[in-house]
Amino acid sequence: MIPVRGHTGARVAVLGLGRSGLSAARSLRAGGAEALCWDDNPAAREAAQAEGFTCADLLQPGALDNVAALIVSPGIPHLYPSPNPVVAAALAAGIPVDNDIGLFFRSLATSDWQGYEIAPRVVAVTGSNGKSTTAALIHHILTATGRRSQLAGNIGRGVLDIDPPGDGDVVVLELSSYQTDLARALTPDIAVFTNLSPDHLDRHAGQGGYFAAKRRLFAEGGPDRAVIGVDEPEGLFLAGQMAEAAADDRVIRVSVTRKLTGPGWQVFARKGFLAEYRKGKQVASIDLRSVSGLPGAHNHQNACAAYAVARSLGLAPRVIEGALHSYPGLPHRSQIVATAEGVTYVNDSKATNVDSAAKALAAFPRIRWICGGLEKEGGLEALRGLTGAVAKAYVIGREAAAFALQLDVESEICTDMATAVARAVTEAEPGDTVLLAPAAASFDQYDNFEQRGTDFTEQVLKQL
Known part of the structure; x- marks a missing residue:
């Protein structure tokens, strides 16, 4: 405590x-x-x-x-x-x-730290999608390589429940926009911004307020290092605000859409390969395609951000690479729950908005897609044209018929999870992925996305 x-x-x-x-x-x-x-x-x-x-x-x-x-x-x-x-x-x-986040940052450091050889560090991760995986992956890399680490915040334990960190320890926090928006103190040593897509807009009076809540993690405390995904305009803007010059390596830019160039510090992934560049020269490369716990480009973005943090904390590229291969993944986030007769079953119940669902759909070559639930503001228009890998959609939720009308793929109204899984299992062919990526909240039928993902997993195991 x-x-x-x-x-x-x-x-x-x-x-x-x-x-x-x-x-x-x-x-x-x-x-x-x-x-x-x-x-x-x-x-x-x-x-x-x-x-x-x-x-x-x-x-x-x-x-x-x-x-x-x-x-x-x-x-x-x-x-x-x-x-x-x-x-x-x-x-x-x-x-x-x-809030508790503000209390945490005001209360963490004590006079004991003066006797430590290496002061404890705090890594804070925010963004719309991938922040849970990124935070968990950073924690995994640290513990797998012998660094003491605690994971807390919006994942794992409450921030005030952790043990007081000792000499050289690292605290990894996942922080939601609700948490960063209100905290009166935000002073991480390393701050991470994964990406931004519309979410929680009612709580922030629109996209601008939502971004402003995320931006506070960087603007309020001035982290020693900022790891920023620059594939959206907001991230590119934030990186520009944090850097004093193009060569300022206190900012590490991250991308999964293009090669990053320039005199600064960049980490990006293209065609399944992570590359680290500093001062215009490549210093490391990792093949992410065989990392089973991180499938798809969206998880490669998470890997790039976690890699950048680990490098900031002094870990060598090959040490990080070994830890990436032992990462098991998080429940309900691109989680492989079964494979049978050439078909893979993936639980991505955490894909609660259109952007995260689109990223999940881009991760697999041929998909039987289980989707639907409590539709979020903005509808499903942004998914049009991004469903090329979908062989068929199986729609759940109380408003399944209305949800299905917005899809640009063949769909079947199933309403409940048991029916959707049974139909997908029956129709799946070798090489297919049966993917739960709802693109919607769970609250019309479940208490939370975890309960929805658990139901999917249980139904799959019943069918196999």
């Missing part, structure tokens, strides 16, 4: 008692603060009270009196589409609003 610093003896309100909220309450208490908790869910309040926390409705008169700060969980709106009433009340009262 990381005890929160700066609030000793103070009363701090915590809104939302999920993983991050309850973790923040514990760390506040460990740091000598009084945590005053609230969640609209009675079961969440009971869990907090069972740990000895005081729960009180923060909208009641006087509830925010003498409160030094309000700590808000990431799922609770603080500005758009409209502030949560408790957040609005705190802002009106002049109470600082923060």
Whole structure:
């Protein structure tokens, strides 16, 4: 646990008692603060009270009196589409609003670090797609090569739940736009921006606000090194803002669409080969085609970003290459769950938006595509022309018929996962990939994308 610093003896309100909220309450208490908790869910309040926390409705008169700060969980709106009433009340009262990420960066460093030979480092990864895989891959490379590492944030443990890092340790964080948007402190040593595509637009009042939330990771704290995907205009702009000159190697540019040239530091992948260039010269190359845990160009982008971070931390190219080959992949993200009679079954339930689904569709030569769910803002128009590898789509979800009408491939309305998997298994031929890449949220039929991916996996195993 990381005890929160700066609030000793103070009363701090915590809104939302999920993983991050309850973790923040514990760390506040460990740091000598009084945590005053609230969640609209009675079961969440009971869990907090069972740990000895005081729960009180923060909208009641006087509830925010003498409160030094309000700590808000990431799922609770603080500005758009409209502030949560408790957040609005705190802002009106002049109470600082923060989240567990801000508390983490304010509290991580201690006087013990003065005795370390190598100070702990924090790597923070954000972006629309691939940030979970990139963060997990960085953590894997470090641990596989003998560096102590902890993975936390939007993946793994809550940031305040980790152990205090020791001499030479690395903390790898995955951070969502909800987390970077509100944190009052953001000071990673290395910051990573994977890419940007439309997502969570209601929470950020559009694409510009969404990018601004991601950009805060770089603008607020000034990382020592920035690893930036430049295949979208926003990434190219961000790299330009962070670099003092074309040869400034504090910025490592990453691409999977073109060869990067120039006097700076670049890592890119073309036709399955990763290349590292510095000062206009190639210094390393890795064949990614045989790395089973990272199929497709979108995963090659993740590999490039993770490679760049590992190089920044002093690891040699061949050492990194060996670790890439032992990476098992993440559940629900291009996860191979079975192979039978020449057919591969891949669970990419995390492909919850159009852009991530398009990248999954580009990773395999002939696809039986299971898609559908709660459609996101903007529809499916961006997928048109990108479905050339799809032999047929099997559409699930409560609005499966409306979803299917937007597709430019042959489709069958299946509604539920069991039917979709059964039909795909029956019709699949050797060389096909049965791919779950929904291009939609899961909440019309499942609690989350993990539950949807688990259902797919279970249905596949039943059929084989």
